[in-house]
Amino acid sequence: xxxxxxxLLIALATPIIALALLAGYKKYILSVGKEVTxxxxxxxxxxxLSGRYLVYTINYGIGGICxxxxxxxxxxxxxxLEPKNFTYHKPNNCETMIKGICNRGGFEAGIERFYIPExxxxxxxxxxxxxxxxxxxxxxxxxxxxxxxxxxNGKSWRDR
Amino acid sequence: MSxxxxxxxxxxxxxxxxxxxxxxxxxHENYKPSHSWVLYGFLIxxxxxxxxxxxxxxxxxxxxxxxxxKxxxxxxLLIALASGSYFAxxxxxxxVFEVLLISFIIxxxxxxxxxxxxxxxxxxxxxxxxxxxxxxxxxxxxxxxSFVPFIWATGFLFGITFAALDSPAFQPIFQKHGxxxxxxxxxxxxxxxxxxxxxxxxxxxxxxxRSWTITGGLVALVIxxxxxxxxxxxxxxxxxxxxxxxxxALTALGIGMSIDYKKAQKYLxxxxxxxxxxxxxxxxxxxxxxISYAFCSVAILATMAVFLASLKHRKxxxxxxxxxxxxxxxxxxxxxxGLATTGFxxxxxxTIIIAMVVVWNRYRKExxxxxxxxxx
Numbered sequence: 001x002x003x004x005x006x007x008l009l010i011a012l013a014t015p016i017i018a019l020a021l022l023a024g025y026k027k028y029i030l031s032v033g034k035e036v037t038x039x040x041x042x043x044x045x046x047x048x049l050s051g052r053y054l055v056y057t058i059n060y061g062i063g064g065i066c067x068x069x070x071x072x073x074x075x076x077x078x079x080x081l082e083p084k085n086f087t088y089h090k091p092n093n094c095e096t097m098i099k100g101i102c103n104r105g106g107f108e109a110g111i112e113r114f115y116i117p118e119x120x121x122x123x124x125x126x127x128x129x130x131x132x133x134x135x136x137x138x139x140x141x142x143x144x145x146x147x148x149x150x151x152x153n154g155k156s157w158r159d160r
Numbered sequence: 161m162s163x164x165x166x167x168x169x170x171x172x173x174x175x176x177x178x179x180x181x182x183x184x185x186x187x188h189e190n191y192k193p194s195h196s197w198v199l200y201g202f203l204i205x206x207x208x209x210x211x212x213x214x215x216x217x218x219x220x221x222x223x224x225x226x227x228x229x230k231x232x233x234x235x236x237l238l239i240a241l242a243s244g245s246y247f248a249x250x251x252x253x254x255x256v257f258e259v260l261l262i263s264f265i266i267x268x269x270x271x272x273x274x275x276x277x278x279x280x281x282x283x284x285x286x287x288x289x290x291x292x293x294x295x296x297x298x299x300x301x302x303x304x305x306s307f308v309p310f311i312w313a314t315g316f317l318f319g320i321t322f323a324a325l326d327s328p329a330f331q332p333i334f335q336k337h338g339x340x341x342x343x344x345x346x347x348x349x350x351x352x353x354x355x356x357x358x359x360x361x362x363x364x365x366x367x368x369x370r371s372w373t374i375t376g377g378l379v380a381l382v383i384x385x386x387x388x389x390x391x392x393x394x395x396x397x398x399x400x401x402x403x404x405x406x407x408x409a410l411t412a413l414g415i416g417m418s419i420d421y422k423k424a425q426k427y428l429x430x431x432x433x434x435x436x437x438x439x440x441x442x443x444x445x446x447x448x449x450x451i452s453y454a455f456c457s458v459a460i461l462a463t464m465a466v467f468l469a470s471l472k473h474r475k476x477x478x479x480x481x482x483x484x485x486x487x488x489x490x491x492x493x494x495x496x497x498g499l500a501t502t503g504f505x506x507x508x509x510x511t512i513i514i515a516m517v518v519v520w521n522r523y524r525k526e527x528x529x530x531x532x533x534x535x536x
Contacts, residue, residue: 001301001360008249011298012242015268016235018295019275023231026279049273049288051219053280073335074328101328110282117223147280 029146033138034096036081037151040135042128052121053113054128054150058135062086066102077102078143079109090143099143111137114150116157127152164189203259204307211266218274227278234271241267249302258305265296265308269315284326289319301356306364313349313368317376321345333399340400342383343440346376347407354414374476377436378483381460384439385453401440408437428467435460454491461487485516 002008042056060079065086078087082095086107091097100109114135116124127133128150136149150157168182177185222230241264248257272288275281293316300312324330324341334341353369360366415421415429439456465480 001356001363001365002298005250007298008246008302011302012245012264014298015264015295016238016242018291019238019268019271020235022272022291023275023279026275026281030279047219047273047285049215049219049269049285050277051221051273073331076328108282111280113282114280115221115277117221118219120223 026146029140029144030138030148033140033144033146035148036096036137036139037134038137040128040133042125042133047113047115050115052118053115054124055113056128056133056135058107058112060084060086060098060107065107066105074101074103076100077107079107081139096139097143098137098139098145109145111135111145111147114147116150120157124150124157127157200255200258200305203255204262207259207262208266208311211263211270214267215270215273218270218277221277230274230278234267234274238264238267238271254304258303258308261299261303261308262311265299265311268292268296268299284322286319286322286326289315290323293319300365301360301363303364306367309364309368310371313365313372317345317349317372320348333403335396335400337396337400338383339387339440339443340396340404342376342380343401343437344404344407346373346380346436347404347411349373349376350411351407351414354411354418357418357420358414381436381439381457384442385457387443396443398444404437404440408433422470425467425470428463428470432460432463432467435463451491454487457487458484458491488512 002011038061039059040056041059042054045055046052060081062079062084065079066077067086068088075088077100078089078091078094079085079098079100080087080091080094081097083093085091085094088102090099098109098111100107102108131153134151134154135147136151137145138148139145165186168177168185171177172179172182218230218234241260245257245260245264248254248260269288269292272292276283276288293312296312297316300309303309321341324334324344325336325338349369350373353366353373356363356366356369412430412433415426415433418426421429435456439453442452461480461484465477465484468477468480
C-alpha cells in the first residue's frame with residue numbers, strides 16, 4: 001500500500017518515535033513524581049515478553065479499598081495516601097493519590113509488578129517472603145504512579 | 161518429477177504442445193527469478209527466529225548492564241534496521257527489504273517489552289500487542305509480501321480480542337462474554353480488509369486480513385454453538401452486540417460499494433453476512449435447538465462455498481466443502497443418541513462421505529462450473 005519514499009520513511013520512523021516518547025514519558029514520571037515507599041508481600045511468575053517479575057500485594061495502610069457494593073465490572077478507584085482514604089471518585093483534598101482500577105475486589109494501579117533478572121528470581125522471591133520488602137514509587141500530581149526501586153529491609157535489592 | 165513436468169508430458173502426449181515448446185517452458189520456469197520464494201521463506205524464518213531470540217535475551221533481564229545502555233543499544237538497533245529497510249527498498253532489493261522489515265517489526269515488540277521491564281509497568285500482553293500494532297501499522301502496509309502483514313494482523317486481532325474481554329472500557333459493553341466479542345472481531349477484520357483493498361489493492365495486508373476474517377468467522381460460529389453445548393443461554397441484551405452491528409453495517413456498505421464483485425456475488429456475500437449474525441442472537445430469543453445452529457452454519461458454509469466458486473477460488477471452495485461435510489457429520493451425532501444408533505450413524509456417515517467423494521471426483525468440474533454459473 002505504501003509506494004512512496006516519504007510514506008516509507010514515515011512508516012519506519014513512527015514506531016521509533018512512539019517508543020522513544022513512551023520511554024521518555026516513563027522517565028519523566030520518575031523524575032517529577034513524589035517519592036513514596038510502601039510495604040509489599042509477593043511471589044514470582046513469568047511474562048513471555050518482558051521476562052521474570054515479582055507480583056505482590058501492596059499494603060496501602062487503608063481499610064475498605066475497593067469495598068462497598070460488589071461491582072460486576074472493572075471500575076476506576078483512587079487511593080489517597082495523605083490523608084489516608086479510598087474513594088471511587090477523584091478526591092479533592094488529597095496531597096498524594098494513586099489512580100487505579102478496582103477488579104474483583106482488588107486495587108490495580110499498574111505498579112504490582114517488579115521485573116527482575118532471570119538469575120536472581122528465586123533468591124529475590126525468598127527474600128521478599130522472609131524479610132521486610134517494600135517498593136519505592138514516584139507519584140505524579142494526577143495520580144500516575146511508577147516504580148523506582150524494590151527495597152529489602154530498607155535497602156535497594158541491588159545493594160544486598 | 162515436478163507437477164509442471166507431469167503436466168508438460170501430458171500436454172505433449174496429447175499433441176497440445178510440441179517437444180520443443182515443452183523444453184522452452186521448462187527452461188523458462190527453471191531460470192526465472194520466482195524461485196526466490198524458497199530463499200525468501202528461509203530468510204524470513206531465520207529473521208523471525210533471530211527476532212524471537214532477541215525477545216528472549218531482553219526477557220532474561222541482564223543484571224550487569226545499566227538500563228540506559230540497554231535502551232541505547234535497543235534504539236540503535238531499531239534505527240539500523242529501519243535505515244537498512246529504507247536503503248534496501250531504494251536499491252530495489254525486495255528480499256533484503258522484507259527480511260529487514262520482519263526483523264524491525266519484531267524488534268519493535270521486543271522494545272515495548274524492554275521499556276516495560278526497565279520501568280516496571282504492569283500492563284497486560286494484549287495492551288503491548290495493541291500498542292505494537294498501532295505504531296507498526298504503516299510498516300505492515302509498506303511490505304510487498306504477505307508475512308509481515310500476516311504477523312501484524314495476528315497481533316492486532318489478538319490484542320483487540322483480549323482488550324474487548326478485559327479492558328475496563330469494553331467490559332460494560334461485552335460483559336466479559338466470548339460470544340459477542342467473537343461475533344465482532346471477524347467483522348472488524350472484514351471491514352479493515354475492504355478498506356485496505358480499496359486503498360492499496362490486492363496487497364499482503366488485504367490478504368492477511370481476509371484470511372483472518374474467514375478463520376475468525378469459522379471460530380466465532382463454533383463459539384456461538386458452544387454456548388448451547390455448555391447449556392448456557394444468557395441473554396446479554398442488545399448493547400453487547402451493538403459494536404458488531406455497526407461493523408456489520410459498515411462491512412455491508414463496503415461490499416455494496418465494491419468494484420471487485422458482480423451484483424450476484426455481492427448478494428451472496430451479504431446473505432453470508434446476514435446469516436453469520438443470526439446464531440449469536442438465538443439466546444436472546446431463547447432458541448436452544450441444536451438444529452437451528454446447525455441449519456445456520458450449514459447455510460453460511462454453503463453460501464460461502466458458492467461465492468468462492470464464483471470467484472474461481474477452487475482450493476478455498478474445496479476447504480468449505482470439506483467443512484460442510486464435517487458439519488453434516490456433527491449434525492448427525494447431534495441428532496442421534498445411544499451406542500447402537502451411533503454405530504449405525506457412523507456406518508451411514510462413512511458411506512455418505514465415500515459416496516460424496518466418489519461423486520465429487522467424477523463430477524467436480526460440472527459441480528464447480530454449475531456453482532460458477534449461478535452468479536454469471
